[in-house]
Amino acid sequence: MASAVDIQNLVKVFHPSFRGTPVKAVDDVSIQIAAGEVYGLIGPNGSGKSTTMKALLGLVAPTSGSCRIFDADSLEVDSRQQVGFLPENPYFYKHLTGAETLSFYGKLCGLRGKSLEERISELLDLVDLQGARDRRLGGYSKGMLQRIGLAQALIQEPRLVILDEPTAGVDPVGSRQIRDLILALKERGITVFLCSHLLEQVQEVCDRVGIIYKGRMVKEGRLDEMLAIEEQTEVLLRDASPELIERIRKLVEESGQGEFLGSGKPRTTLERLFLEQTTNRDDS
Numbered sequence: 001m002a003s004a005v006d007i008q009n010l011v012k013v014f015h016p017s018f019r020g021t022p023v024k025a026v027d028d029v030s031i032q033i034a035a036g037e038v039y040g041l042i043g044p045n046g047s048g049k050s051t052t053m054k055a056l057l058g059l060v061a062p063t064s065g066s067c068r069i070f071d072a073d074s075l076e077v078d079s080r081q082q083v084g085f086l087p088e089n090p091y092f093y094k095h096l097t098g099a100e101t102l103s104f105y106g107k108l109c110g111l112r113g114k115s116l117e118e119r120i121s122e123l124l125d126l127v128d129l130q131g132a133r134d135r136r137l138g139g140y141s142k143g144m145l146q147r148i149g150l151a152q153a154l155i156q157e158p159r160l161v162i163l164d165e166p167t168a169g170v171d172p173v174g175s176r177q178i179r180d181l182i183l184a185l186k187e188r189g190i191t192v193f194l195c196s197h198l199l200e201q202v203q204e205v206c207d208r209v210g211i212i213y214k215g216r217m218v219k220e221g222r223l224d225e226m227l228a229i230e231e232q233t234e235v236l237l238r239d240a241s242p243e244l245i246e247r248i249r250k251l252v253e254e255s256g257q258g259e260f261l262g263s264g265k266p267r268t269t270l271e272r273l274f275l276e277q278t279t280n281r282d283d284s
């Protein structure tokens with residue numbers, strides 16, 4: 001079966017209009033994403049993430065190399081039929097309501113009548129904005145705007161969704177909703193290609209990750225393999241007394257195999273702590 005994404009040796013050089021040095025934004029990057037995978041591209045500002053995504057979408061022409069989506073060249077218009085895109089800073093018409101916005105994009109994709117109405121309703125349910133369907137986007141929060149953006153990207157039932165910083169400027173609760181949505185897309189078999197600065201979120205949703213630095217892919221692989229510390233093994237205990245831990249330490253010592261490296265309380269993350277303290281609290 002064809003890869004959902006096949007980027008081969010992509011190079012993109014931007015030439016300034018007047019005198020000035022050309023910028024090599026992407027330097028020999030190759031990425032393959034299988035259908036149904038969630039792939040995260042991470043890297044510092046200006047490392048070439050957006051340019052790679054734009055080349056894949058056919059929005060910028062490669063200087064060399066090629067980009068294919070489900071075996072169609074990105075420079076061919078047809079390749080975009082299977083793709084939904086949420087740009088880094090999506091622009092919305094503020095005077096339209098949530099439902100009108102989706103109707104507008106649905107019509108651009110050729111949807112009409114009852115099937116359009118059903119699709120809008122299904123998407124508003126999916127992104128949890130049914131209650132705000134008749135409110136103008138001018139009054140939406142940043143998190144709601146990103147979710148309507150995601151719904152817009154899904155309007156024509158794409159097989160591949162490309163998300164450029166989907167949680168930029170969104171608070172942890174909103175980010176978690178978007179994370180859950182990405183997982184819901186994965187469950188439906190939709191391929192997701194995203195880039196983000198929020199490493200913990202990337203870690204939570206992605207099957208594979210690529211790290212890009214100054215336009216070059218410096219590391220790529222399956223997340224579980226990349227993060228495993230091969231020579232260490234973790235044992236988790238509940239309510240272990242100091243005596244029990246001491247006995248385990250001695251046992252390891254006497255066995256003559258391996259080494260007891262230490263014990264301590266696992267840490268939660270600041271994000272989880274924040275969510276525990278701010279979600280579903282009874283403030284009365």
Ligand SMILES: Nc1ncnc2c1ncn2[C@@H]1O[C@H](COP(=O)(O)OP(=O)(O)OP(=O)(O)O)[C@@H](O)[C@H]1O
Pocket residue numbers: 014015023024025043044045046047048049050051052088
């Ligand atoms: N249209 C353009 N013309 C000239 N230079 C550009 C253009 N687009 C991007 N660049 C340059 O290419 C490099 C990579 O930019 P890109 O936006 O792809 O990085 P990024 O990793 O997405 O960054 P960020 O995390 O800040 O969004 C940067 O040096 C940027 O200034």
